[in-house]
Amino acid sequence: MAGSWQVGQRSRDSFARAQRVFPDGTSRVTVERNPVPLYMERGLGSHVIDVDGNRFLDLNGNFTSLIHGHAFAPIVEALTNQLELGSCFANPTESEVALAELLCERIPQVERVRFVNTGTEAVLFAIKAARAFTGRSKIAKLEGAYHGAYDWAEVSLAATPDNWGDPSCPRSTPSYRGMPASVLDEVVVLRFNDADAARQLLSLHGRNLAAVIVDPMPSRAGLIAPKPEFIAVVQETARANGILVIADEVLNLRQSFEGACVLYGLVPDLITMGKIIGGGLPIGAVGGRQDVMRVFDASEGRPLLPQGGTFSANPLSITAGLVAMQHLDHAAFAHLDSLGDVVRNGIARAISKVGAPLCVTGAASLFRIHPMIQVPNDNREAYPAPRALELMKQLVQFFAENGIVLPYGAAASLSTAMNRSDIEFVVDVFAGFLESHGARWI
Known part of the structure; x- marks a missing residue:
C-alpha cells in the first residue's frame, strides 16, 4: 500500500x-x-x-x-428538467406537496411538514415551535450532540474535561467566545445514556422546559446507540412534565425506511430532517404532530410562529429530494x-x-x-x-x-x-x- x-x-x-x-x-x-x-x-x-x-x-x-x-442519474435528469422550468418562485409548487406527502406517509409521527433551507434551520424552528406551543423558553439537550448553528442548540457542543462539570449535572458551556450567558441559563444539559440523571434534571426543570431535543445516535458525540432505558426515561419524564420531545434526524433519518426513531423506540412530538431529503441540495424540514405544527398556521392571520425563507421549498431542492427519497x-x-x-x-x-x-x-x-x-x-x-x-x-x-x-x-x-x-x-x-x-x- x-x-x-x-x-x-x-x-x-x-x-x-x-x-x-x-x-x-x-x-x-x-x-x-x-x-x-x-x-x-x-x-x-x-x-x-x-x-x-x-x-x-x-x-x-x-x-x-x-x-x-x-x-445520481435520476436526480441529474430531474434537476435538468426543473432548471429549464425555473429555479425558484415566490409561489408554491406541486413538487413540494409531493415530497411532503412522501414524508408524512413514510415517517411515523409526521402529520404535517414545513420546509426550510438547512438542518440548522429545521432545529431552530422546531425549538421555536416547542416554545410557541408550550409558552416556555428553556430547552434540554445532550452534551456533545451537534444540532446545527443555533445558539441554544450549540450549548455544550464543545464541552471538554476542563469545563463539562459534574457527571450527574453537566455544566452548560459556550461553543464560541461571546455566547450570551442568558443562553447558557436557558439550556439544561443531559448526559447521553444516563437515565437516572436525565429523570432528575428533566423533573427539576420540567415546569420551564419547552422541549428536550434528542439525536437518536449523535454523530459528534460518538455515533453510539442509545440505551432503551434512557429513551424510555426521557420520554416518560417529558410527558409527565408537559415537555415536547424533538428528535433530530437530520443525519440519522438514513438509518431506515422510516428513520431512526422507530429503531430505538423514540416517539417524538417533532422531528427535524435534512441532508438525504434534499438529494444533494440544501434543505431542511420540521415535521410532527398536527396540533403542535399548527403554530405555523397563518390561514387566519399572524401565526404563533411566523416562518418564511426566500429559498424554503425551492423547486430544485424539492425535486432532487423527491427523486432521492423515491429511490430509497x-x-x-x-x-x-x-x-x-x-x-x-x-x-x-x-x-x-x-x-x-x-x-x-x-x-x-x-x-x-x-x-x-x-x-x-x-x-x-x-x-x-x-x-x-x-x-x-x-x-x-x-x-x-x-x-x-x-x-x-x-x-x-x-x-x-x-x-x-x-x-x-x-x-x-x-x-x-x-x-x-x-x-x-x-
Missing part, C-alpha cells in the same frame, strides 16, 4: 488563492486539511476526483447527505444495511486480530472508528486523549494515501452507489493501517 502520497499541486495552488479571500483559506470549519485541503473537481457514484486527477472512494458523502452517491425503497435500505454490517464487522475483526486500542460504532450505513479499546457509552467516554487524536490523523492520512476519503472524528457513511468490493477495499486498507503499526499495538 502507498505511503508517501501528498496533496497535488493544483489543490495547493487553489488553497494559496483561497487564503487571500477566506479567513483561514476555507469557507466552512468542517473542511479537513493536512495541512492543505483536497479541491474536488467532480464526483461520480461512490467516488470523487480531485483537481489533480486523484480518485477516492468517498466515505464522507458531503457529511452523510449523498445517500445515492455523486451525480426497502431494497435500497437492505443494500445499505448489508454493506454497513460488512464494514463494521470487518473493522472489528481486524482490530481484534492485532489487539489494537480501537473500536467501531455505528448502525445501518454509518460507522465511526474510535481510538479507544472499549465502546464508549456517551460523549465523555468518547472524548479522545491528545495521543489518540494523533493516531486518528494518521489513520485519515493512510486512507487518503490509499484512495479513500475518511472523515476525521465524525461519522463515515455509505451510499447506494457502493458495492461489496468497495467495502472490502475499506476493510483491507484499515487492516493495512493496523499492520503498518505492527508491534506498536503491543
Whole structure:
C-alpha cells in the first residue's frame, strides 16, 4: 500500500488563492486539511476526483447527505428538467406537496411538514415551535450532540474535561467566545445514556422546559446507540412534565425506511430532517404532530410562529429530494444495511486480530472508528486523549494515501452507489493501517 502520497499541486495552488479571500483559506470549519485541503473537481457514484486527477472512494458523502452517491442519474435528469422550468418562485409548487406527502406517509409521527433551507434551520424552528406551543423558553439537550448553528442548540457542543462539570449535572458551556450567558441559563444539559440523571434534571426543570431535543445516535458525540432505558426515561419524564420531545434526524433519518426513531423506540412530538431529503441540495424540514405544527398556521392571520425563507421549498431542492427519497425503497435500505454490517464487522475483526486500542460504532450505513479499546457509552467516554487524536490523523492520512476519503472524528457513511468490493477495499486498507503499526499495538 502507498505511503508517501501528498496533496497535488493544483489543490495547493487553489488553497494559496483561497487564503487571500477566506479567513483561514476555507469557507466552512468542517473542511479537513493536512495541512492543505483536497479541491474536488467532480464526483461520480461512490467516488470523487480531485483537481489533480486523484480518485477516492468517498466515505464522507458531503457529511452523510449523498445517500445515492455523486451525480445520481435520476436526480441529474430531474434537476435538468426543473432548471429549464425555473429555479425558484415566490409561489408554491406541486413538487413540494409531493415530497411532503412522501414524508408524512413514510415517517411515523409526521402529520404535517414545513420546509426550510438547512438542518440548522429545521432545529431552530422546531425549538421555536416547542416554545410557541408550550409558552416556555428553556430547552434540554445532550452534551456533545451537534444540532446545527443555533445558539441554544450549540450549548455544550464543545464541552471538554476542563469545563463539562459534574457527571450527574453537566455544566452548560459556550461553543464560541461571546455566547450570551442568558443562553447558557436557558439550556439544561443531559448526559447521553444516563437515565437516572436525565429523570432528575428533566423533573427539576420540567415546569420551564419547552422541549428536550434528542439525536437518536449523535454523530459528534460518538455515533453510539442509545440505551432503551434512557429513551424510555426521557420520554416518560417529558410527558409527565408537559415537555415536547424533538428528535433530530437530520443525519440519522438514513438509518431506515422510516428513520431512526422507530429503531430505538423514540416517539417524538417533532422531528427535524435534512441532508438525504434534499438529494444533494440544501434543505431542511420540521415535521410532527398536527396540533403542535399548527403554530405555523397563518390561514387566519399572524401565526404563533411566523416562518418564511426566500429559498424554503425551492423547486430544485424539492425535486432532487423527491427523486432521492423515491429511490430509497426497502431494497435500497437492505443494500445499505448489508454493506454497513460488512464494514463494521470487518473493522472489528481486524482490530481484534492485532489487539489494537480501537473500536467501531455505528448502525445501518454509518460507522465511526474510535481510538479507544472499549465502546464508549456517551460523549465523555468518547472524548479522545491528545495521543489518540494523533493516531486518528494518521489513520485519515493512510486512507487518503490509499484512495479513500475518511472523515476525521465524525461519522463515515455509505451510499447506494457502493458495492461489496468497495467495502472490502475499506476493510483491507484499515487492516493495512493496523499492520503498518505492527508491534506498536503491543
